[in-house]
Amino acid sequence: MTEQTPVLRLENIVKTFPGVRALDGVSFTVLPGEVHALMGENGAGKSTLMNVLGGIYQPDEGQIIVSEQPAVMTSPLEAKARGIMFIHQELSLAEELSVAENVYLGELPKKRFGLVDWDTLYARTDAILERLKVGFDARTRVGDLSIANQQMVEIARALTVDAKAVIFDEPTASLTDAEKVVLFEVIADLQRDGVGIIYISHRMEEIFKITDRISVLRDGSYRGTLHTRDTDEEAVTQLMIGRKLDLSRSESTHELGDVALEVRGLSCGHLFEDVSFHVRRGEVLGFYGLVGAGRTEIAETLFGLRDPSAGTILLDGQEIRIHSPVDAIERGISLVPEDRKGQGLVLGMNCRDNMTLPQVSDLTAGPFVSDGAEVAIFDQYRDKLDIRTPGWRQLVGNLSGGNQQKIVIGKWLSMHPNVLIVDEPTRGIDVGSKSEIHNLIRELAAQGYAVIVISSEMPEVLRVSDRIVAMYSGRVMRTFTSDDVTEDNLIQAISGLGDGAAA
Amino acid sequence: MKPGTLSTFLKRGAIWGFIALELIFFTVAGEFLSVSDKAFMDVDNMLLLFKQSAPIGIIAMGMTIIMVNGNIDLSVGAIYAFCAVILLDSMTWPIFAGLGDAVIPVSWILALAVGTALGALNGLIVWKTGVDAFIVTLGSMLGYRGLVFMYNGEQPTSHLNWTLVDFAEQQFLGLHTATWFLLIVTAVIWFLMNRTVHGRNAYAIGDNRAAAVNAGIRVGPHMMVNFMIIGFLAALSAVVFYSESGSVNPNDGELYELWVITAVVLGGTKLTGGAGSIISTFGGVLAIQLLRKGLAHIGADTETVNLVIGLILIAVLFLDRQLNLKGKEELKV
Structure with missing residues (x-):
């Protein structure tokens, strides 16, 4: 495999967001016909890396090389045109449209005058669905399918073009075991056709079953690549979290109540x-x-x-x-x-107001909201939960995820x-x-x-x-x-x- | 039958059921309450109903695309009035003086072009600024209406061309000219939405914009084309109506946007985009016109008509929501 030209090569990709270095010099290579696992904890930079690859973010430094040609990914369309396909974890389907229209979204086959060539569309889609061995046809409305079947529709998209590299982002998150088997067969097929595959997953048993190499990210930086057959779960985990996986529970030392x-x-x-x-x-x-x-x-x-x-x-x-x-x-x-962010907090409000939201109607002085009582509650739980914020006036939208979560928890604790x-x-x-x-x-x-x-x-x-x-x-x-x-x-x-x- | 087919059928067919209900109600009620001797379901009366549906109906077809696409256009009434002014006034312009009746197609084309251009301007602003279409067209609604008043002040613009009036009042196969225009527009837009890539992409954009962007669909240009289509149709609606009436007040077409949206929503198009059907919009247009005519038939005044239509709209949306709830386990928000 060493002689092959890599289908995709990332060199020293750096991407910073205000206050965070989301990617710090990430390099790795995907060879044709290989399944390359990309691992890392949540927040390690996997999705940022994929967004850079897909043209949603522009890297600050470094370059993307597709088949030895430097490429600038300006848009998802550009990535697709270069033969890089994404299978997103979060379903990006239009529920009211048919399966066929979703599979060929953005690339509906045309006849003259911009008419949709429905016959071709359905025939091609049905051929793909055949390969996936699913129990629905091209004309089914996507909104009528189960989550697992919708995921299969998403996967079907990878088979519409002659891809050079296909990126699977947690494809099995909602699949049953029978569907997983089919997915792995599809991946094996792609492999035989010389397609490079990036496989993102948290599931060790899958990683060890189907991948050839494993690259690990931790806190935005590249931690190394391992050959799957030469390594084991423990080594990968250690690389991922920088220490051995602590499976020991904090045993309960206290008495359980009623x-x-x-x-x-x-x-x-x-x-x-x-x-x-x-x-x-x-x-x-x-x-x-x-x-x-x-x-x-x-x-x-x-x-x-x-x-x-x-x-x-x-x-x-x-x-x-x-x-x-x-x-x-x-x-x-x-x-x-x-x-x-969507259900727990009002991002545009400050820390104090978010924390006292459920009880603000009780914290009144006459007809007005009592600022003092609110601040007192905020101070109490800021100390108790060790919430790091410059002060209660800070908008929660500007806090880190961990501190935001503590605000939400504090909000409920203050309700006893x-x-x-x-x-x-x-x-x-x-x-x-x-x-x-x-x-x-x-x-x-x-x-x-x-x-x-x-x-x-x-x-x-x-x-x-x-x-x-x-x-x-x-x-x-x-x-x-x-x-x-x-x-x-x-x-x-x-x-x-x-x-x-x-x- | 596949699961869900029945409920889909019920939802699709609901507007036609509503129309049937209206027909029965007004026929029966008309027997007792009508101020005229004529039956409600009289052939002439129904033909007239189609004709009167045309101005709103033609615009409603454009509004369906816009709303399926996930936008809204509040400026159609103002575009309608402005194009009517252009149509009637341009026939008297000195440069066209030598044309005789050949001025008619010239004025038509001029009015349609202006409508398309105004729509394009809306679309361009929505596309390039990313400001919500509601706000953009709220602004252009005021702005375009301002243009109408600047043109001729508070005065009506009038010009009667008898050749044109004759054409507009013609009946071919029993249907009036305006009715034909409505039917042709409905057919063309149906074709556009169901058979062309542009139409299917419009659905995709309204349904899941992020997915459409990821799939490489160029959202902006599609939206702009749709705004041009609705601008064109607002102009066409004006052309059809004012060819016959020959006089436009600067306030004409006010609240048209709301009537149009009411018809589209009654036809089952989602306000959030992604779902909607041209045929059902056609039903929505007929249902509203039936209601206006029917209530007039049994002697209600305009104020009552508006009140009833408002109540029915809310009732329909409430029913729709209830039908769409996935049982009691639905998340309450």
Whole structure:
């Protein structure tokens, strides 16, 4: 393989954003017919690198070389024209259009006068779908497909042109195992045709199954490339996080209290069915599963954002009904949502106002909002949670992810909740702040809060939870205690393989 | 039948069901309340209804594209009035004096070109500045209306050309000239939206703009073309109407944008873009005109008509929302 011309070469790519060096001299090479894994923790710079490659950002230094020709990627179209295809993790599909139109989006085959050549379009798309062995045809409306099938539509795009390099960004995040097999076959096909493949994934077993080489990014800098067959998970992890993976949990040293929240047979349409669990005071209950497994929907139901179709919720042993977030907050259930910037914060408001948002109607002096009381609350939780900000006047939009998350957590703590639900607590937060947030969650439990943590990251859920509920397509597969959980049986459970009853 | 087909069918067919309901209601109510002896479902009355639908209807076809594309155009009423002024006034310009009746096509083309240019200006601003189309066209609505007043002050602009009036009042196969224009525009725009790459890209842009950009679709030019189309159609609507009436007040066409948007929304086009159908817009146009005519038929005054249409619009959107909710598990926001 050493004699081959690389299909894609990155040389010393540097990209800075105000205050952050997002990419710091990243170089790596993709050979034809190779599957090259790109690994790194969230925030390590993978997506920035891909955006540079795709022409969405311009690099400050360094160059991109496609087939030994220096290339300036000015737009996604330019990247595509040079034979570089992206399969995005976040679905970029137009739901109202047909599968065929989505697959050939931007490149609909034309007849004269700009008419769409529907026959060609459908025939070509059906041929691609055939290869993917999917159960729908080119005319299906994309909005009617499941998330997994929509992901397959996204993957079908890679097969529309003679690509030189295809970048798969977490393609298996929502796929079932049968679909994964098909995906890996497609990748093997592309490999045989001499296409270079960049494969971004967090899943070690996939990486070791299909890739040839592994490049690792950490905090925006390139950490080296390993040959997959000469290395093992531990070495890769060490390269990724700069230390050995700390699977040891912060064991609970404190006594668990009474059951704070119990859920029996809770269902919400097809989103999740017959879900039962309980969480005690002083305990962290982790929810782990694939995207679309129904974890977030459970949180939203507990917070009154969705109406359950069946089942009961018991708070301190009392059956309750929660119809709206107002109900939930009144009963002491708080939700730190998944989308911090979209749902958790008002980015254009300052730190203090964000923190006191849910209780501002109580903090009044006469008809006016009492500034003093607000500042007092802010100061208290700034100290307690170690929020680093120049002052309460700072707009939260200007804070780092970790500090933003602490503001959201502080907002709910100041309401003195019984149950704190944290959805994806460290999404988009850098490594250092991550462990801080983890410690904070452990600490909150130690202080007697009942905490529910929803996470898609296995190390995180293993680290913070006392018990873990594994979910697969809307159902609880199994509840693990910290003693019987291993990476293997956890993965099996969330892939729908694990036998719920097996020990 | 595939899942979802029934509900899709219901949603697509809803506007036609609504029209049928209106016809039945006004026929029955007309028997008791009508001030005239004629039945509501009289052939002449229905032909007239089509003709009267034309000015709003022609613009509504353009508005459907604009809204599917994820934009909105509030300036159509002003473009309509300005083009009407150009049409009628240009026939009296000295440079065209020697043309005789040949001035008619010249004035038409002039008016249509002005409409297209005004639309292009809207599109260019939306494209190049990235300012929301609502704001841009709110500005141009005021600006273009200002041009109308600058042209002739508060005075109406009048010019009757009898050849033109004869043409406009002609009936071919029983349908009036204006009706033909409406039908042809509907057919052409339907074709554009469903059969051409431009039309399909317009849907894609309105549905998921980021995806369209990523796929290399040039969003700006598409939007500009669509604004040119709606400018052209607003001008065409003016040409069709004022060929017959021969006199334009500077306030003509006011609130047209709102009637047009009402018709498009009644036809089921999403305000957020990405979904909408030309045929359903046609239904929406007919439904509104039926309502106006029907209420007049049973003796309601204009104020009542507006009140009823407003209530129906809100009721329809509420129903649509309820139908589109995915059951009770829907996220409450």
